[in-house]
Amino acid sequence: MREVVIQIPTIEAEQNIEIDVRINGKNKTIKYRVEIVNWEEKSPSSEDRVKVLKQVIMEHDKDWQLVQIGAPTEENIPVMFRKRS
Numbered sequence: 001m002r003e004v005v006i007q008i009p010t011i012e013a014e015q016n017i018e019i020d021v022r023i024n025g026k027n028k029t030i031k032y033r034v035e036i037v038n039w040e041e042k043s044p045s046s047e048d049r050v051k052v053l054k055q056v057i058m059e060h061d062k063d064w065q066l067v068q069i070g071a072p073t074e075e076n077i078p079v080m081f082r083k084r085s
Contacts, residue, residue: 014035017034018030018032030082031082032082032083033064034078035056035078035080036079037076037078039052039074039076042074053077067080068080
């Protein structure tokens with residue numbers, strides 16, 4: 001599937017986003033979920049960050065697929081999922 005980039009306002013953690021689109025004349029709602037994953041410790045190593053991310057992705061609801069991992073900060077990282085159709 002091709003991707004279209006749409007700028008959305010800054011949102012809080014654990015937010016759902018619904019986007020209505022028309023594809024070949026047919027309406028479709030695409031649902032996204034943004035989660036902010038906090039690191040388990042302050043200033044974790046790269047290996048610890050990867051472990052936390054892997055755990056979040058592996059344990060996530062299988063009705064949602066990983067779409068994007070955002071830029072990490074010292075405290076957290078945003079992760080975006082899309083509802084499977």
